Structures are given as structure tokens and as C-alpha cells.
């Protein structure tokens with residue numbers, strides 16, 4: 001059986017990390033595409049030379065030609081610009097929307113059967129625009145954010161409780177902005193609801209509130225510390241988990257920016273919701289019971305995404 005083909009559009013910080021992870025896991029052969037000339041080729045050479053040391057078999061090719069992504073099984077998109085300290089993700093919309101247009105056309109023309117994972121920010125608007133520009137079915141285009149945001153929430157909770165991160169099952173819904181909704185009612189420490197566990201451990205409720213706030217601002221905290229660019233290790237790891245769920249038909253339930261029509265009172269929007277990922281792409285959006293407060297918070301978050309879509313439509317008339 002031929003190896004799977006993974007196309008990475010954008011060979012920057014996340015793209016390079018994705019290539020390394022995918023090669024180490026022998027997920028398939030890899031094409032690292034970027035508009036910057038030489039850089040993807042240089043990274044591909046460097047990464048290929050990890051093979052003999054790490055013992056992986058994967059062909060890694062750097063490219064500036066969309067023809068090289070032909071027939072890819074999975075495409076992960078990080079093309080565009082990251083924010084700088086003081087900026088919001090939404091400030092990237094104008095420039096990254098144009099990038100999504102060229103990437104969407106590249107995918108449509110070369111690998112229309114691929115499963116496409118978008119990472120570029122502002123995430124929920126960009127995955128929507130990428131789907132529109134590519135014309136792929138909604139179940140084959142998804143955004144990565146909830147896996148990352150949930151991992152941040154889990155990390156902070158594990159630190160607070162002094163427990164293993166492996167035992168924390170944290171859940172973040174909504175748009176990938178400061179209004180995202182960490183859902184404590186579905187967050188457990190090995191099955192024990194987080195608020196109950198906090199009582200057992202004597203952790204005051206306001207500490208959990210602080211962790212929720214820190215999670216919401218988790219991307220910005222790293223942007224501020226790095227000074228130039230944004231997080232890349234955990235974002236790449238998150239997208240790889242989603243790609244593995246698709247390639248392995250794992251039917252994992254992951255929080256992803258999926259197309260939601262009808263559920264959660266939404267009418268055709270990409271936003272973070274629990275999603276079954278298997279060989280059919282995003283096979284199902286799971287609608288969970290939320291408290292009135294959680295519903296209200298989700299509404300604030302989805303309204304913010306809807307506003308961004310209006311801005312996209314204003315900037316590019318083909319989206320209107």
C-alpha cells in the first residue's frame with residue numbers, strides 16, 4: 001500500500017514542527033509548501049537528515065509549487081502571519097484572508113479529496129473562508145483550536161492539583177478568541193467533576209475561575225513571552241492528533257472548529273464544538289447540554305465569530 005501524503009501549507013514555526021512530528025510518527029510522506037523560496041527546501045533537507053538518527057522512513061520535500069501537493073490525503077494549513085505582542089488574533093484577518101484565498105485555490109486544484117485542517121488565525125473565520133474558497137465539502141475542512149485550548153486548560157488544572165495531566169479531561173468550546181468557553185461542567189479529573197475535585201483538594205472556586213481566565217488568554221501569554229511569533233509546539237501537536245484521528249478512522253471526540261448547522265442554535269458557522277473525527281472527516285457534531293450561563297457565554301463567543309464573517313464578506317465580495 002502506498003504511503004499516505006501529508007501536505008503542510010506554510011513552512012514556518014508550526015509547519016516545520018508539524019513536519020517533524022509527522023515524520024517521527026511515520027504518518028506518510030510530507031510536502032512542506034511555502035511561498036518563501038528556499039526555506040521549505042532547507043527545512044525539508046534538515047528534517048530528512050533526522051531520519052537516520054531517529055530511525056524514521058518518510059520522504060520530506062520542500063516546495064514552492066502547488067503541483068507538489070497533488071493527491072495529498074491530509075492538508076494542514078498554517079500559511080499566513082502570526083500576531084505580535086499587543087495585537088489580537090482578529091488584527092490578522094485582512095492579511096490572512098488573502099492568504100486563505102490562494103491556499104483554498106491551491107487545494108481545490110490539486111487535492112480536492114483531502115482532509116484539510118486549518119490553523120491560521122483568526123481561526124474560526126479563516127477556516128470558514130478556506131472552506132468557501134476551496135469549495136470542499138464541510139465535513140472535509142476543520143479548524144484546530146479546541147484541542148489546544150483544552151490542553152492548556154488541562155495543563156493549568158494539573159499544575160493546580162498537583163496531579164498527572166493524563167488524568168485531566170478538559171473541555172473548551174466556542175471561538176478561538178478571548179471569549180472562548182472553558183466548560184468546567186464537562187471537565188473531569190479521571191471522571192471526578194473538576195469543581196468536586198477542587199472541594200476535595202481544598203482549592204477555592206475563585207482559583208478555578210482564575211485558571212479559566214488564564215486559559216482564555218493562553219495564546220496571548222505565550223505571544224507576550226516570545227516577543228516575536230506565537231505558540232507552535234502545542235498547536236502542531238494538536239493538529240497531528242486530529243490528522244491521526246482521520247487517517248486511523250479513530251472516531252475520536254475532539255473539540256474542533258467544525259461546521260455547525262442546526263445544533264447549538266447555529267445556522268452555518270465554523271466554531272469550536274465536540275466533533276467525531278474518523279475516515280469521513282468531521283463525521284458528527286455532538287450537542288451537549290449546557291447550563292444557562294454556559295449557553296450565554298457560548299452565544300457571546302459565536303456572535304464574535306459571526307461579526308468576523310461579516311468583515312470577511314466586506315473584504316472579499318466572492319464570500320458575500
Ligand SMILES: NC(=O)c1ccc[n+]([C@@H]2O[C@H](COP(=O)([O-])OP(=O)(O)OC[C@H]3O[C@@H](n4cnc5c(N)ncnc54)[C@H](O)[C@@H]3O)[C@@H](O)[C@H]2O)c1
Pocket residue numbers: 009010011012013014015033034035036078079080081082083092096099102103118119120121122123144145148176229230231232235
Ligand atoms: N489555531 C490555533 O490554535 C493557532 C495556534 C498557533 C498559531 N496559529 C496561527 O497559525 C499561523 C501560523 O503560525 P506560525 O507560527 O507557523 O507562523 P510563521 O510566520 O512561522 O509561519 C507562517 C508561514 O506562512 C508562510 N506564508 C505566508 N503567506 C503564504 C501563502 N500565501 N502561501 C503559503 N505560505 C505562506 C510564511 O512564509 C511563513 O513561513 C498564524 O496565523 C498563527 O496566528 C493558530
Ligand SMILES: O=C(O)C[C@H](O)C(=O)O
Pocket residue numbers: 082083089121176218219220222223230231235
Ligand atoms: O495566540 C495566538 O496568536 C496563537 C494561537 O492562536 C494560540 O492560541 O496560541
